[in-house]
Amino acid sequence: MEKKNKMVILAVDDEPLNLDLLELAFAENTGVEFLRAKNGKEALEILDSGKDVDVILLDLSMPVMNGFETLKVLKSNEKFRYIPVIVITANAEEKKKALSLGANDFIPKPFDIEEIKLRTKNYVDIKHYNDFLRNVTTILEEQVKERTKQLQEALKLSKELEYEIALKLGKTAEFRDIETGMHIMRVSHGSKKLAELYGLPKEEQELILYASPLHDVGKVGIPDSILLKPERLTPEEFEIMKQHTIIGAKILDGGEKYPVLKAGKIIALQHHERWDGKGYPYGLKGEEIHIYGRIVAIVDVFDALISPRVYKPAFPLEKAIEIMREGKGTQFDPELLDLFLNNIESFLKIKERFSDKDEKNEGLDSRG
Structure with a gap:
């Protein structure tokens, strides 16, 4: 100077x-x-x-x-x-x-x-x-303003990178099941939408958007003979299939300092728990199940119902909604399910946006 x-x-x-x-x-x-x-x-x-x-x-x-x-x-x-x-x-x-x-x-x-x-x-x-x-x-x-701007840009890039990694990890399982298509993208954006309707802070809405693609990452550890079986699984095979929740949590273990991986571990482990305590792997009940797990459970099941799978055709929308209603208070958090069904059009738009027939939608897109 x-x-x-x-x-x-x-x-x-x-x-x-x-x-x-x-x-x-x-x-x-x-x-x-x-x-x-x-x-x-x-x-x-x-x-x-x-x-x-x-x-x-x-x-x-x-x-x-x-x-x-x-x-x-x-x-x-x-x-x-x-x-x-x-x-x-x-x-x-x-x-x-x-x-x-x-x-x-x-x-x-x-x-x-x-x-x-x-x-x-x-x-x-x-x-x-x-x-x-x-x-x-x-x-x-x-200088502080400039450094703050640089830090914000770095954090944004870091979050986008974490999301991209989450998508890639999620697809390691998807690529083994050719009929799931854009399932993880629909679960990702649908989970964010339900988190928004529930009133979670924007930071958590974004976190669940980024972490939910990891919900089925543990399927990489399930044999093809079970994962791709076109018939109903035997009780023994189903017990093996249940292990994908534990395997997913182990894959994501040790990532506690990374918010997306930490949330992803919770989701991978808990998205098959049930409100009545009859889910797996630990039989958690009610609010013992993390809110992330309860949100993803609803979005994941609904998308599975209205999408074709190797073991079943897609259900008609009316039938899928009927099945979801039957799970209120037993399989699903009743408050979350009401929010979901009362805003079903929003989730159908997400389904249309990330259609299995339009693979060009695939990729990083964090819009709600």
């Missing part, structure tokens, strides 16, 4: 002789620029012209605009309020009033040349130091 070397003094007095004496006092100093004004109006015009004044030597008794009026304007103006003002007057009674209006110092007339030179220099030094501090503060504030 460039240091200011010149001292700019503005003297304001209606007596030309007083201005001459003041100018003469600083004449031997080549580093001084001396400005003159015969009243407050002229002084303000000089300041408004853009002159970077370091100190003002101000008389109080002047025509047009006196010193008191000038002080009021100076100290109420953000641009000029930090300029030190030394009042020079023969009337000592006016000292308190001038100081109360913001004058920094007071020198009686007739003034001592050496005293006014020393006091002026001291106030100029203080002014330069305060200017430096304000400049540094401004620079730091700008």
Whole structure:
């Protein structure tokens, strides 16, 4: 930062002789620029012209605009309020009033040349130091804004990257089941929508959007003979299928410092738990099941009902809704299910948007 070397003094007095004496006092100093004004109006015009004044030597008794009026304007103006003002007057009674209006110092007339030179220099030094501090503060504030912007952009990129990874992980299971198509995208956006309807904070809505694609990641550990079996599973096979929740949680284990992986683990483990406690893998009941698991359970089952699978055709919408209603308070959280069914059109739009017949919809898209 460039240091200011010149001292700019503005003297304001209606007596030309007083201005001459003041100018003469600083004449031997080549580093001084001396400005003159015969009243407050002229002084303000000089300041408004853009002159970077370091100190003002101000008389109080002047025509047009006196010193008191000038002080009021100076100290109420953000641009000029930090300029030190030394009042020079023969009337000592006016000292308190001038100081109360913001004058920094007071020198009686007739003034001592050496005293006014020393006091002026001291106030100029203080002014330069305060200017430096304000400049540094401004620079730091700008740097903080820039760093904050960079951090926000980095966080946004990080979240998008986490979502992309979640999608890729989710598809490791999907690619083994050619009929699930855009299932994870519909579950992702449907879960966000239900979280929004439930009133979860926007941060959690976004988190469930990013984490729900991981709900079936554990299917990578299920044999093809079971995962792709076109007939109904035997009880033994179903017990093996249930393990995809445990496998998914193990895959995502250790990611506690990553919000998406942490939420994904919860969802993978709990999205087959039931409200009545008859789900798997742990038989959690009611609100023992995390809200993320309860939300994804509804969206996941509905999409499975209205989509074709290797073991069944797609159910008609009316039949799917009937099955969902039958699960109210047993399989599904009743409050969440009501929200879902009362807003079914929103979820059907998501179904249409991410249709299995339109693979170009596939990819990163975090819109609700």
